[in-house]
Amino acid sequence: MSIQAIKLLSFDLDNTLYDNRPVIRVAESKNKEYLSQEFKKQNIDFDFEEFLSIRNELMNLKDLGGNNYNNQLENLTYLRHQVLKRFCERLNDSEQICQTALDLFLQYRSQVSVPNEIIRLLNSLCERFVVVSVTNGNCDPYQTSMGKYFKKHYAPNHGFRAKPHQHMLETIKQDFDVRSENILHIGDQLDTDGKAAENANCQFYQFSPFELGQSVSDSCEQLITHLQHH
Secondary structure, three states: HHHOOOEEEEEOOOOOOOOOOHHHHHHHHHHHHHHHHHHHOOOOOOOOHHHHHHHHHHHHHHHHHHOOOOOHOHHHHHHHHHHHHHHOOOOOHHHHHHHHHHHHHHHHOOOOOHHHHHHHHHHHOOOOOOEEOOOOOOHHHHHHHHHOOOOOOOOEEHHOOOOOOOHHHHHHHHHHHHOHHHHEEEOOOOOHHEEEEEEOEEEEOOOOOOOOOOOHHHHHHHHHHHHHHH
16 A cells, blocks of 8 residues: 555554653652552551552453453543542542542653654654544643644543554544545554554554664654655
């Protein structure tokens, strides 16, 4: 298929356009610090392992699927709120504490460091293509330095099914009046991003510069070359 057919680029966010690992570490640390203080104020033992256990339980339920599958759990903001509700149920004012903890996590969750090479890449691509973001995570790209490059943002916390479901990519076709062959989805994971593109009959390009041993600059050049010669 010629590059002329591609009109729209959909980018995954986490670990595609920035390294998400340090972002999550900080967000989790701030979340833990706040919760610890609230438990201490009410003289209730704080065991963060319990929080992790509840989170893992719900994450496993999300991943298992099956007849009792609750697709709301694909929305990681909803999932975290459910974890917080169970973890904080012994506290007075638990609802307010849960909401504050969630807001704090999301605040730091979107404080990502986007490399200059990625910003230059997005700036260049926006001159030739419509560019949107399609993520399973709950980062708000419009709070970051890359937000201005995205015409629209798609994520489960906006009511969409998570990848590998094709819901977000299918919606893009309707929103921008393009066909499957007009979309190139770009992401780091074959089992989510690649499969979602396959399910929506779109093209896919694996872009994972933040994996061990890969250069961001080289990865950007390879993507540009792919778009020029594919």
